[in-house]
Amino acid sequence: xxxxxDIRSQEMLPAVEAEMRAVLKANNGTPDLFYGMMHxxxxxxxxxxxxxxxxxxxxxxxxxxxxxxxxxxxxxxxxVPAAAAIEILHNFTLIHDDIEDVSPTRRGRDTVWQLWGxxxxxxxGDAMFAxxxxxxxxxxxxxxxxxxxxxxxxxxxxxxxxxxQGQYADMDFEKRDTVSVADYIEMITGKTAVLVSYSAAVxxxxxxxxxxxxNHYAQYGLELGLAFQVIDDILGIWGDxxxxxxxxATDIITRKKTMPVLDGLSRSTALQELYSDxxxxxxxxxxVIAILDEVGSHEFAASKxxxxxxxxxxxxxxxxxxxxxxxxxxxxxxxxxxxxx
Amino acid sequence: xxxxxDIRSQEMLPAVEAEMRAVLKANNGTPDLFYGMMHxxxxxxxxxxxxxxxxxxxxxxxxxxxxxxxxxxxxxxxxVPAAAAIEILHNFTLIHDDIEDVSPTRRGRDTVWQLWGxxxxxxxGDAMFAxxxxxxxxxxxxxxxxxxxxxxxxxxxxxxxxxxQGQYADMDFEKRDTVSVADYIEMITGKTAVLVSYSAAVxxxxxxxxxxxxNHYAQYGLELGLAFQVIDDILGIWGDxxxxxxxxATDIITRKKTMPVLDGLSRSTALQELYSDxxxxxxxxxxVIAILDEVGSHEFAASKxxxxxxxxxxxxxxxxxxxxxxxxxxxxxxxxxxxxx
Numbered sequence: 001x002x003x004x005x006d007i008r009s010q011e012m013l014p015a016v017e018a019e020m021r022a023v024l025k026a027n028n029g030t031p032d033l034f035y036g037m038m039h040x041x042x043x044x045x046x047x048x049x050x051x052x053x054x055x056x057x058x059x060x061x062x063x064x065x066x067x068x069x070x071x072x073x074x075x076x077x078x079x080v081p082a083a084a085a086i087e088i089l090h091n092f093t094l095i096h097d098d099i100e101d102v103s104p105t106r107r108g109r110d111t112v113w114q115l116w117g118x119x120x121x122x123x124x125g126d127a128m129f130a131x132x133x134x135x136x137x138x139x140x141x142x143x144x145x146x147x148x149x150x151x152x153x154x155x156x157x158x159x160x161x162x163x164x165q166g167q168y169a170d171m172d173f174e175k176r177d178t179v180s181v182a183d184y185i186e187m188i189t190g191k192t193a194v195l196v197s198y199s200a201a202v203x204x205x206x207x208x209x210x211x212x213x214x215n216h217y218a219q220y221g222l223e224l225g226l227a228f229q230v231i232d233d234i235l236g237i238w239g240d241x242x243x244x245x246x247x248x249a250t251d252i253i254t255r256k257k258t259m260p261v262l263d264g265l266s267r268s269t270a271l272q273e274l275y276s277d278x279x280x281x282x283x284x285x286x287x288v289i290a291i292l293d294e295v296g297s298h299e300f301a302a303s304k305x306x307x308x309x310x311x312x313x314x315x316x317x318x319x320x321x322x323x324x325x326x327x328x329x330x331x332x333x334x335x336x337x338x339x340x341x
Numbered sequence: 342x343x344x345x346x347d348i349r350s351q352e353m354l355p356a357v358e359a360e361m362r363a364v365l366k367a368n369n370g371t372p373d374l375f376y377g378m379m380h381x382x383x384x385x386x387x388x389x390x391x392x393x394x395x396x397x398x399x400x401x402x403x404x405x406x407x408x409x410x411x412x413x414x415x416x417x418x419x420x421v422p423a424a425a426a427i428e429i430l431h432n433f434t435l436i437h438d439d440i441e442d443v444s445p446t447r448r449g450r451d452t453v454w455q456l457w458g459x460x461x462x463x464x465x466g467d468a469m470f471a472x473x474x475x476x477x478x479x480x481x482x483x484x485x486x487x488x489x490x491x492x493x494x495x496x497x498x499x500x501x502x503x504x505x506q507g508q509y510a511d512m513d514f515e516k517r518d519t520v521s522v523a524d525y526i527e528m529i530t531g532k533t534a535v536l537v538s539y540s541a542a543v544x545x546x547x548x549x550x551x552x553x554x555x556n557h558y559a560q561y562g563l564e565l566g567l568a569f570q571v572i573d574d575i576l577g578i579w580g581d582x583x584x585x586x587x588x589x590a591t592d593i594i595t596r597k598k599t600m601p602v603l604d605g606l607s608r609s610t611a612l613q614e615l616y617s618d619x620x621x622x623x624x625x626x627x628x629v630i631a632i633l634d635e636v637g638s639h640e641f642a643a644s645k646x647x648x649x650x651x652x653x654x655x656x657x658x659x660x661x662x663x664x665x666x667x668x669x670x671x672x673x674x675x676x677x678x679x680x681x682x
Contacts, residue, residue: 033509096463096464120509120512122437123437123441130502140491150481154478157471157474160470161475164464164465
């Protein structure tokens, strides 16, 4: 039997996809390279700019936006331009992140800079940034009043600013010897949580919700984003390879400073020594995991994940979502917070 | 005696500077590096983030915006956030252009990427792009109505999109054997003219001008931008070194494909051969200039400059600017179109 979430997704996501294609001019045959690079990145074209259907992301943020709009009593169709803007913005940040992180591949395909060079990739990202804003302005065409559109745009650019602050912190951490858990939470707030928060808040804003309700949805999204990231960190070390689809040890092998590791580093000099020694070491992974388990970093991260999850659920409850969309929203939240850590 | 333009500039530009400092958080002592990179680029800080006052651009676009607002019967103070947004946007594009063009210096100083690396410079530009939008939203605080603010934002992002299309074309030209004069005009329209056009149009929009008047100001700005760029191309070859401040031969030595050269290449196989031969040649510059003069490329470019200048003046006249600001606007236009080519 289909869940309410499945039913809503199958109705809403094609509308978002159509809106994004309209904004990114993807309905007129083979694009020139200017739009072609964007179509490739979105999964709509292959490297020769021929039509393709590549899985390019789960579109969770736009779905969240539309579900909140409906659960807050609005017409989700009115919010489709905002959902499209959020997904285009998210994809723009990935193009620039891939350059900044020197990542040659994403989701098993060459990245935009790898195929067309850094200069064109920077410019392509900038163009998508502008187009994300133009997507948002299309709210007017769906009958959203100008003061609401301006507020949606103001919050959008506050969110963009926080995203760049998160990215700044992430790059800065690579040069620092010590990073506190508090610094880390500040960083993932910018890199992950603020856009999830915006997705929920703008849905409620377009639905015409009062400021108290909008604020609860914003906090719900923020806590949901934080919980999701910390759970991801935990699964990156202790997760079941078959379920997560990535090798459990990856985050340890790449010495990624995720929350459990940062907590462990603050508690164990043995772990600090292990991480400061660059020579390859066959039992590096089991030794790191043994220390993390011993000093309680697994429990520490799990308790953080629990706290943020519970905060998210409390704010969602306080926002008082209604109807079938509320059911779908609860299902989406449960999926993102899968509680087997 | 001070000109009307001098009087207006000295009143308006400090207001723009103060607005930009408020948006870029430049009023609270030594900034952290996140804002520090922007302050450096704006000329407000040195490479150690200590306060500095470096000449960093003539701020012509914001001045044009405010003069048009006043000449169209508006209160220029209301348009200050738009003027600040335009200058911040312009500066963001320079940070990314410097990376894309691998330019180590700008105005005699190291570029942002040269000092802090490509990843941070990309991100710093992205942050300024978001802040430029937040500057524009501040129009609300000056009493501009929400529908006008949304329209200002819509036109802003249409302009940003055209800027990236111009930059795309500019980078694409470097890989192409032949570029037509028509392609070139399309490229400089995006790279230069659309932002000048926006500067004028948004001033009229905020003044509450009717759509016919706004359109004349938009066309005036577009033609002014095109004329300015073509005149710059002419001065880059035949200009008086003492007046232009740069060596007259620079554009020839660097083999820059400006309008006179593109016209010459389309008329002279001798010039094509000269440009396809990469070996250093002492009489390269005089030979190129001799050919350009002979085939009429100097006159061709001069006639294009004249046409765009006259179009600009006609649209300005049709927009019917009033008062002392009109006088200043005419003086600014005359300065930008100095007619000694």
